[in-house]
Structures are given as structure tokens and as C-alpha cells.
Amino acid sequence: MKKWKYYRLCVLGLVVLAAVLLVHLSVLAADVFGIFQKSGPYTIGLSQADANAKRVSVILKEANVIKSPFLFRTVAKLKGVDDRFYAATFTFDTGDGYNAIINTLTYDSGYRTTDITVPEGSTVKDIRAIVVSTGYVTEEEFDVALAQVYDYPFLEGIERENKLEGYLFPDTYNIANTMEASEILSLMLDRFAQVYTDEYRARAEALGYTDDEILTLASLIEGEAGSQNDRTRVSAVFHNRLDRPSEFLYLQSCASVQYILGEKKPILSIADTQIDSPYNTYRYTGLPIGPICNPGKAAIEAALYPAETDDLYFQSDAEGKIYYAKTLEEHEKLKSEIQGD
Numbered sequence: 388m389k390k391w392k393y394y395r396l397c398v399l400g401l402v403v404l405a406a407v408l409l410v411h412l413s414v415l416a417a418d419v420f421g422i423f424q425k426s427g428p429y430t431i432g433l434s435q436a437d438a439n440a441k442r443v444s445v446i447l448k449e450a451n452v453i454k455s456p457f458l459f460r461t462v463a464k465l466k467g468v469d470d471r472f473y474a475a476t477f478t479f480d481t482g483d484g485y486n487a488i489i490n491t492l493t494y495d496s497g498y499r500t501t502d503i504t505v506p507e508g509s510t511v512k513d514i515r516a517i518v519v520s521t522g523y524v525t526e527e528e529f530d531v532a533l534a535q536v537y538d539y540p541f542l543e544g545i546e547r548e549n550k551l552e553g554y555l556f557p558d559t560y561n562i563a564n565t566m567e568a569s570e571i572l573s574l575m576l577d578r579f580a581q582v583y584t585d586e587y588r589a590r591a592e593a594l595g596y597t598d599d600e601i602l603t604l605a606s607l608i609e610g611e612a613g614s615q616n617d618r619t620r621v622s623a624v625f626h627n628r629l630d631r632p633s634e635f636l637y638l639q640s641c642a643s644v645q646y647i648l649g650e651k652k653p654i655l656s657i658a659d660t661q662i663d664s665p666y667n668t669y670r671y672t673g674l675p676i677g678p679i680c681n682p683g684k685a686a687i688e689a690a691l692y693p694a695e696t697d698d699l700y701f702q703s704d705a706e707g708k709i710y711y712a713k714t715l716e717e718h719e720k721l722k723s724e725i726q727g728d
Contacts, residue, residue: 432476433492438522440469443492452479452488459485468493473522473564499564505575507557507683508609510646514555514575514681524568532568539576541583541598545677553602553678554579582684590691599677605690606678607668610642611701617709618689623696624711629673635699638668646679653705 429452437443440463444456453459462485463469471493479488503517515529524532533551542550555572556579562571583598591601604625612618628635639660645651647664660669665676682690698711700718704725712718 605682622693
């Protein structure tokens with residue numbers, strides 16, 4: 388008899404547990420599919436740091452918009468948008484299910500655009516960060532797009548790894564959440580095609596340079612000089628050294644080494660200048676293998692039309708002011724004065 392009562396209690400306990408679980412699952416299902424009306428509407432704000440499913444699910448839970456962060460992340464993962472959330476302020480209607488909420492947070496349910504500005508001298512790495520910050524594409528998608536083949540005459544014959552470096556023209560672009568990464572890159576390549584005119588090509592040929600070499604020189608100028616006066620004078624130094632290769636084997640541009648390092652160190656070490664890279668103008672003769680950034684129109688024109696000077700050296704101080712010299716002796720003296728030796 389006691390044994391029978393024990394079994395009855397066990398069965399009753401299982402029934403109660405099953406009922407509780409069923410109710411709990413029903414509530415979660417209703418929450419996921421938006422079956423029951425909630426007390427909203429709800430408004431939440433997401434920063435760029437919040438633009439991922441894990442962080443978003445916590446914010447939504449804290450705001451009583453959802454009941455299960457785990458289920459929310461699962462749905463986002465199944466939709467393939469777990470890293471495609473955008474920084475903005477969003478409002479949800481009462482009764483929105485997880486799918487509708489995710490559509491709103493990822494703009495799947497609406498067309499959105501935003502302006503991005505690519506400053507002069509930005510590298511491809513910098514541009515990737517700017518584009519990815521919109522949330523419209525991921526880093527992986529951007530990198531895949533970089534490796535694609537683009538049908539532009541000025542890119543023909545370029546086989547180096549960073550083949551688009553130098554050709555993504557700095558400007559302000561309006562991009563949409565519906566655009567692929569390759570479409571965004573094409574906008575910048577189209578703009579370069581507009582800016583780099585036949586006049587520029589003719590001038591490059593007259594100087595004895597290819598268009599790619601002019602873009603490479605312009606990128607060095609962009610990396611070294613901040614004003615137009617300095618751009619043309621720095622250009623003159625580079626041109627003068629390139630015109631006398633037997634005397635000046637190396638351009639010795641700090642900007643080329645900073646590109647390799649991925650940072651703008653104010654003072655380069657000897658080890659930095661000896662890095663084995665075809666971009667290193669302290670170790671390899673002439674121009675580097677390709678552009679070290681994406682130069683603006685002013686830097687391109689400076690490369691094509693340098694100042695008429697006999698300068699062969701330049702040195703920057705801590706404030707960025709550039710000093711020029713015609714002889715090594717004069718340059719060493721200026722360098723000593725600038726560095727306080």
C-alpha cells in the first residue's frame with residue numbers, strides 16, 4: 388500500500404512538472420512568436436559596442452522586450468544576422484515577436500542609408516573600419532570583396548596583394564543597408580575614375596611614370612605632408628632623388644615604414660627601417676611596390692606637378708612642421724637642431 392502511494396506521488400509530481408514546463412514553454416513560444424500583446428511600445432538605444440546578438444539580447448531582456456536571451460540569440464543565428472545589428476534608437480510595437488524585432492534591429496524590414504566619409508590618406512584597413520562601423524557589412528564580407536576582380540582599366544596588370552590600395556578615392560559616399568561590400572568599393576573606384584583624368588595620364592607619361600607609380604608617389608606625399616605647399620615641396624624632394632638614382636638609392640620615407648607597421652610612430656627605430664618589405668623605402672630602391680594609402684586629389688596633383696626646388700632632404704619636427712635642405716650637411720644640422728642633439 389505504501390509502495391502504491393509512493394508511485395502515485397511520483398506520477399503526480401511528474402504531471403505537475405510537465406504542466407509547469409508546458410506552461411513555461413508556452414509562454415516562451417508566445418514571446419518568440421509575438422502571440423500575446425505586451426505593455427509596450429518599447430524604445431531602446433544601441434551603441435556600436437552593442438551591435439551584436441549577445442549584447443542586444445541582454446539589453447532587450449533588461450528592457451522587458453523579450454523573456455529569453457538564449458532563444459533570441461538562437462533565432463538571430465538561424466537568420467544569419469547575429470553580427471548584423473545596427474547602432475540606432477528603435478521602437479517596437481506591442482505583440483512583436485522575435486523575428487519582427489530582429490528585422491527591425493537589422494533593418495531587414497526597411498531600406499536605410501547613411502553617409503560615410505573617407506579622409507585623404509586613409510588606408511584600405513582604415514576604410515574597412517569605416518564601412519564596417521555602419522553595420523551594413525562585416526569585416527569578412529569586406530575582405531572577400533577586396534579580393535574580387537574589378538573591371539577598371541587602371542587596375543589592369545596590378546597583381547600585388549593590396550591591389551585596391553591607392554584607388555579607393557577619399558570622399559563622402561551615401562551607402563545603403565542593401566548594398567554588398569563590392570558595390571561600396573565600386574562607388575570609390577568609380578569616383579577615382581572620375582578624378583584621375585586623361586590630363587593626369589598624359590602628365591604622368593610626360594614625366595616618365597606609369598599611373599600606378601604616380602599614385603604610389605602621391606600616397607607617400609599624402610603620408611608625409613599636411614599642407615598643399617608642403618605636398619609640392621615634398622614631391623620635389625622625392626622627384627629630385629628619383630631623378631638621381633646613383634646618388635640616392637633610397638627615398639627613405641617614414642610613411643612607407645609606418646604603413647608596414649600599421650601605426651604612425653613619431654620616431655622609427657633602426658630595426659623598423661630594416662623590415663624586409665617591398666614597401667620599405669629604407670631598404671628597397673625607388674618607389675615602393677604600390678601605394679601606402681589612398682591619396683586625395685591635392686596629393687595626386689602634387690605628385691604630377693612638384694615644386695621647382697633643388698631640395699633633396701626634409702625633416703619634420705614634433706608639431707609636424709617640415710624643414711627642407713639641399714645638402715646632407717645642411718640636413719644633418721637641421722635634424723640635430725630639431726631633435727635637440
